Amino acid sequence: MSETIGGLLILAGTLLLAIACLGVLRLPDALSRQHAATKAATLALGIMALGVAVLQGGAAWWWRSALLMVTLFLTLPLAAHALARVAARKRSRPSTKRGA
Numbered sequence: 001m002s003e004t005i006g007g008l009l010i011l012a013g014t015l016l017l018a019i020a021c022l023g024v025l026r027l028p029d030a031l032s033r034q035h036a037a038t039k040a041a042t043l044a045l046g047i048m049a050l051g052v053a054v055l056q057g058g059a060a061w062w063w064r065s066a067l068l069m070v071t072l073f074l075t076l077p078l079a080a081h082a083l084a085r086v087a088a089r090k091r092s093r094p095s096t097k098r099g100a
Contacts, residue, residue, distance in 0.1 A: 009051030
């Protein structure tokens, strides 16, 4: 039973990650692409880590998966915020080309 649940969780995470990749390729601007990459990827990788913990069993795997999920939930939104700030600054600056 746990093999089925773990496999389904990993499959669901893989599908979410594929959808996030499509969003990165298809969305029009940097902020939209960054949103697709970080929000969906955070959820997808968390679900995949949960699936691995279910498949492997044991307390050590649950602790590793929990640590991985905490790290993901802390770092990916911070990276997304930093990228969004850079994209917003680049977009709001007027062009500085001379002689055009």
